[in-house]
Amino acid sequence: MERLRNWYKYLLIILIPILLSACSNIYWGIIKNNTNEVIKVKLTLTNEYGTQVLELLPIESKDSSIWEYEQSSLIISKIDKDLSLVEATNRKGCTITFDRTAIEKNVESHRQQIVIEPQDFIDACGKQ
Numbered sequence: 279m280e281r282l283r284n285w286y287k288y289l290l291i292i293l294i295p296i297l298l299s300a301c302s303n304i305y306w307g308i309i310k311n312n313t314n315e316v317i318k319v320k321l322t323l324t325n326e327y328g329t330q331v332l333e334l335l336p337i338e339s340k341d342s343s344i345w346e347y348e349q350s351s352l353i354i355s356k357i358d359k360d361l362s363l364v365e366a367t368n369r370k371g372c373t374i375t376f377d378r379t380a381i382e383k384n385v386e387s388h389r390q391q392i393v394i395e396p397q398d399f400i401d402a403c404g405k406q
Contacts, residue, residue: 307345307358308391311337315369317394321345322363329362342391357385357392366394372403 311317316339321332334343347358364376376384376392384392 304346304348305358307347307361308342309334309337309344309364309366310342310388310391310393311339312393313368313396313399314339318367319343319394320365321361322365323358323360324362325360337394357381357390364392366398368399370403372399374398374402 307321309319316336318336319334321334323330323332332345334345337343345358347360349356349359361381362378364381365373367373374394381392387393
């Protein structure tokens with residue numbers, strides 16, 4: 279009986295990580311440009327393997343760009359957990375930066391997407 283109990287214990291130890299990793303899904307991150315000009319966006323992704331910078335194609339006015347990420351389906355309320363920084367630059371050279379806290383606040387307000395507003399550039403670089 280003790281041997282059977284130990285066998286179940288080891289089986290659980292092996293199965294739990296497998297089941298948790300099976301709960302991983304593919305999601306799409308969305309950045310929307312609500313300004314009246316083209317912007318360039320860089321994403322910085324940081325995890326246990328290092329840091330990766332992803333430069334998106336320029337985003338036209340009132341358009342969006344997407345990137346794909348994998349994440350546990352248990353964390354669906356947060357955008358890409360590896361996304362640590364978003365930098366957007368307008369044609370005048372003004373750059374705005376969203377750290378992880380600002381990203382989460384922006385995503386909460388805009389239903390799982392990051393929205394770049396004209397006011398973001400005004401706040402960062404003054405009236406342009």
